[in-house]
Amino acid sequence: EFYSSIHEMTRVYKYEEKMLLHMQKFIADNESKLDFLKARLSEFESERNEAQQWGVTYFDSPLNKYLLTKRLTLDWERVENLVATATGEKPLNRLRKLRGRNYMPDEKELEGALDGLLRLQYVYRLEARHIAAGVLDGVDYGVQLNSQHCFDIARLALRDNHPRLAHSWLLEAQKRLGDQNQELKAEILALLVKAKVELNDYRGVNSTYQKLLSIQPVSVEYKQNYNNFISKHLDEKQSPATLEEHAPIPSDPSVMSDFDIYRFTCSGHIKKTAREERHLRCGYLTETHPFLNLAPLKVEELNHNPLLVLYHDVIYQSEIDVIRNLTENEISRATVIGAKGSEVSKVRTSQFTFIPKTRHKVLQTIDQRVADMSNLNMDYAELHQFANYGIGGHYAQHNDWFGQDAFDNELVSSPEMGNRIATVLFYLSDVAQGGGTAFPHLKQLLQPKKYAAAFWHNLHASGVGDLRTLHGACPIIAGSKWVQNRWIREFIQADRRPCELWDDSQIVLREILAKMQ
């Protein structure tokens, strides 16, 4: 799946270059065929004109008899043969072969790409009119979408329960429509009515129907829909507010769904106040290992309880180069744990792979560093996980720790190692726009910074999963994101657990639970 990663796009982009060459060849072949036919046609015509002028005496000349006979045998046969040859078959076959190649996107991919685009619009509260003009969150990419593009996006938005977004895309499709395309115009109007009705906003619906019926007066379907509409809605009260492209943000976060608090953290609407930030420090970590006295780690506190910190410059370019080589041909669409085990889901659109630390010395070196950063034993950590997100790629809010049902249903690998006590998330790339890691309960949004790593505790001291560690990877607006996950398990950590964790109280947990209900 290529929309979930930028990695494969470059490959198919090169295939398209070859496809263009075949198309040129097809056109050139057909053009020379038509040129030949045109030349014959005018030749035949002029010979016949000549004959016309002479009348029947024309055939007195044996030369003319010969010319007509030759035309009707050899010349017309050549014409027939040429018309019958399937010119351009070769380039056509090559074209088909290229499009049938591995990695070529199909219609499902197209949907995935549009889905990613809608996600960006929804999460970052972008406006259709800006996106259509190639402007994403203030950055101009110099692309323009046409009316048909906008209509296609609207159709998908409506199907996926985003009538507000669909509505705004339809207005844009209307604006970008030339006078000539009446068919598309009717389709836009018909969908506009549908979006409005879904939004329970009947303003303008009547006149939209009338416009629609004036373009396609014979459509039985549209007429029926209109009569239906009139009988149901005409005297219904109009909703007072103007139709906003995005629903307003509730002022109280406790009434929001988990997805909403995640997306409002991605968009920067949920964030720590200056007051909440004032206890957080930056500094050099020297305690966990004597070696750190020589080479202290740069650490930035992002939250105290539960602990969330960002280490700067904890992985080297040479190590990232090795990782990119190791993962190059292994990476494939990421999955999540569903009811029946691993499954592909819209909730996580990235590509990933797991690699054991025995594969390369660099992975062991990294683990040594993770042990210093976390003060935890890395002997039984999970396989190294590497992930790449493309444009629109994201991982919706989730907890890294496993719930009891995952253990009960045997969905946890090596359950004897216990739950995921902590996570270290390395950023192996910067991201041009979007793509932060959002912790809605901690009101933190970490913008990926190459060579840095986030570290947090996932569990309460009691071993119970900490709901406040809910987090997600915000969708990528531009660029590509590479991360590495180290998931550390509870087994043999008893003597290592830093004392801050023991402060963690059940009271906080109860508060959160109460808020969420």
Ligand SMILES: O=C(O)CCC(=O)C(=O)O
């Ligand atoms: O990519 C990110 O920013 C977060 C990834 C994550 O949370 C995960 O893979 O579990």
Ligand SMILES: [Fe+2]
């Ligand atoms: Fe995670």
